[in-house]
Amino acid sequence: MKLHLSGPENTLLKDTIKITGSKSESNRSLLLSALYPGIKIENLSNSDDAQVMAAGLKQREGTVDIHHAGTAMRFLTGYFAALEGSDVLLTGSKRMTERPIKILVDALNELGANISYEKEEGYPPLRIKGKKLSKNRVRLPANISSQYISSLLLIAPSLENGLELELVGKITSVPYIQMTLGLLTELGIDSDFRGNTISVKPKASVNPVTLVVESDWSSASYFYSIVALSEVGTEITLSAYKENSLQGDSVLKEIYTVFGVETSFGENRITLKKVPNNPTSFIERDLANAPDIAQTIAVTCFGMGIGCHLTGLHTLKIKETDRLEALNTELTKLGADISVTDKTLTLGTSTLMNKDVAIDTYNDHRMAMAFAPLALRTSLVINDAMVVTKSYPDFWNDLQKLHFKVREL
Ligand SMILES: O=C(O)C1=C[C@@H](OP(=O)(O)O)[C@@H](O)[C@H](O)C1
Numbered sequence: 001m002k003l004h005l006s007g008p009e010n011t012l013l014k015d016t017i018k019i020t021g022s023k024s025e026s027n028r029s030l031l032l033s034a035l036y037p038g039i040k041i042e043n044l045s046n047s048d049d050a051q052v053m054a055a056g057l058k059q060r061e062g063t064v065d066i067h068h069a070g071t072a073m074r075f076l077t078g079y080f081a082a083l084e085g086s087d088v089l090l091t092g093s094k095r096m097t098e099r100p101i102k103i104l105v106d107a108l109n110e111l112g113a114n115i116s117y118e119k120e121e122g123y124p125p126l127r128i129k130g131k132k133l134s135k136n137r138v139r140l141p142a143n144i145s146s147q148y149i150s151s152l153l154l155i156a157p158s159l160e161n162g163l164e165l166e167l168v169g170k171i172t173s174v175p176y177i178q179m180t181l182g183l184l185t186e187l188g189i190d191s192d193f194r195g196n197t198i199s200v201k202p203k204a205s206v207n208p209v210t211l212v213v214e215s216d217w218s219s220a221s222y223f224y225s226i227v228a229l230s231e232v233g234t235e236i237t238l239s240a241y242k243e244n245s246l247q248g249d250s251v252l253k254e255i256y257t258v259f260g261v262e263t264s265f266g267e268n269r270i271t272l273k274k275v276p277n278n279p280t281s282f283i284e285r286d287l288a289n290a291p292d293i294a295q296t297i298a299v300t301c302f303g304m305g306i307g308c309h310l311t312g313l314h315t316l317k318i319k320e321t322d323r324l325e326a327l328n329t330e331l332t333k334l335g336a337d338i339s340v341t342d343k344t345l346t347l348g349t350s351t352l353m354n355k356d357v358a359i360d361t362y363n364d365h366r367m368a369m370a371f372a373p374l375a376l377r378t379s380l381v382i383n384d385a386m387v388v389t390k391s392y393p394d395f396w397n398d399l400q401k402l403h404f405k406v407r408e409l
C-alpha cells in the first residue's frame with residue numbers, strides 16, 4: 001500500500017497517544033514465560049514480531065517461520081536448541097536468510113546443541129534438534145549483534161549449571177544486554193556483568209509474577225521527531241512510559257533536547273514539548289548503544305536543516321535492510337547532501353527539500369516511520385507503507401490522530 005502524506009493544517013499539536021508495548025521487552029518476556037510457567041505479561045506488543053514469537057514458542061516440531069523478526073530468529077534459536085525433544089526448521093523472510101547467525105550457532109553448538117544449516121552456512125534456515133546442553137561456558141564475539149548474547153542469556157537460568165559468557169571484542173548495543181539481565185532480575189534470577197564476562201545463575205522455578213512491558217521507546221522516536229519539526233508550544237503525551245526504563249532508546253529524552261524537545265514524566269506517561277532553544281547547525285553522536293533510532297535522528301536533522309555526523313552505525317547494514325544505503329538513497333532523493341561509510345552517516349546543512357518524493361521502504365518499518373514526520377515540511381509518498389506492522393501496527397492511525405493527512409494512493 002502506498003500512502004500520500006501531508007502535515008496538519010494547524011502545526012501546533014496537542015494530543016495523547018497510547019503506544020504498544022516494547023517489542024524487545026515483549027519477545028524476552030514471552031520466551032521467559034515459556035520457560036517459567038506462572039509469569040503473566042501486561043501491555044504486550046501487538047507487533048508482527050511479537051506475534052511470530054508467541055506462535056513460534058507454541059511449536060516443538062515442523063517449520064517455524066518468524067518472517068522479518070530478528071529477535072524472534074535469534075531468541076528462538078537458543079530456545080529450541082535447549083528444548084529437549086524439539087525438532088524444528090527455523091526460518092524467516094528472504095532478508096532473514098541474509099542476516100548472519102553463525103556466532104550464535106557456533107556458541108550453542110559449543111555448549112552441546114545440535115544445530116545445522118539447511119542452506120547457506122552461517123545463515124537461516126536452521127535445523128534445530130533440541131537437547132540438553134552439556135556445558136556452561138562459552139566465548140563469542142560481541143561486536144556484531146547483541147541479540148546473540150541475549151539469546152544465550154535468556155535460556156541461561158534454565159540450564160542445569162547456569163551459564164558464563166566471555167565476550168570478545170567491543171560490545172555493541174549494550175543496553176539490550178542490560179535489558180535482558182534486568183528482566184532476569186525481575187524474576188529473581190541472579191546475574192553478573194563485569195568487564196567482558198557475564199554469568200547467570202541457574203533457577204529451576206520462579207515465583208508467579210506479572211511482567212509489565214513498558215511501551216516502545218523506539219516507536220516514541222517518531223513523535224520526538226514530529227515535535228522537533230513542529231511549532232514551539234506543541235505538546236504530545238505518550239503512554240505508557242516510565243522514568244527508569246529498561247530500554248536504551250530512552251536516551252531520546254536527552255538527544256532531542258538539542259532539537260528543542262523537552263520531556264517531562266507524569267504517571268505512566270511522558271509529555272514531549274517543543275520549547276524555544278538556541279539553534280544548532282551541526283550535531284555529532286555515537287549511536288552504537290541505540291542503533292534503532294539512527295534513522296529517526298538522521299531524518300529529523302534533515303527536516304530541521306541541521307547537519308550531522310552519526311557514528312557507531314556498524315550494525316545498520318545487517319538489519320531489516322542495509323539502513324545506511326537506504327538512508328543514503330532516500331535522503332538524496334529529497335535533496336540532502338549526504339554521505340555514508342559502513343559505520344557512519346554525514347549530512348550537510350541544507351534546507352532544500354524536494355516535494356512529493358516517493359520514499360522506498362525496503363521491507364523496513366523504520367524507513368517508513370522515520371520519514372513520515374517530514375510531512376510537516378513537505379508532502380511525500382511512502383511506498384509499501386504497511387511495513388510498519390513489524391513493530392507498530394497502529395502507526396498510521398496514530399498519525400491521523402495528530403491530524404496528519406494520510407491518503408491511500
Ligand atoms: O535485543 C533486542 O531486542 C534488539 C537488539 C538490537 O539489535 P543488535 O544487537 O543486533 O544491534 C536492536 O537493533 C533490535 O531492534 C532489538
Ligand SMILES: C=C(OP(=O)(O)O)C(=O)O
Pocket residue numbers: 068069070071072292319320366391
Ligand atoms: C533491528 C530491528 O529489529 P530486529 O533485529 O529484531 O529484526 C529493529 O526493529 O529496528
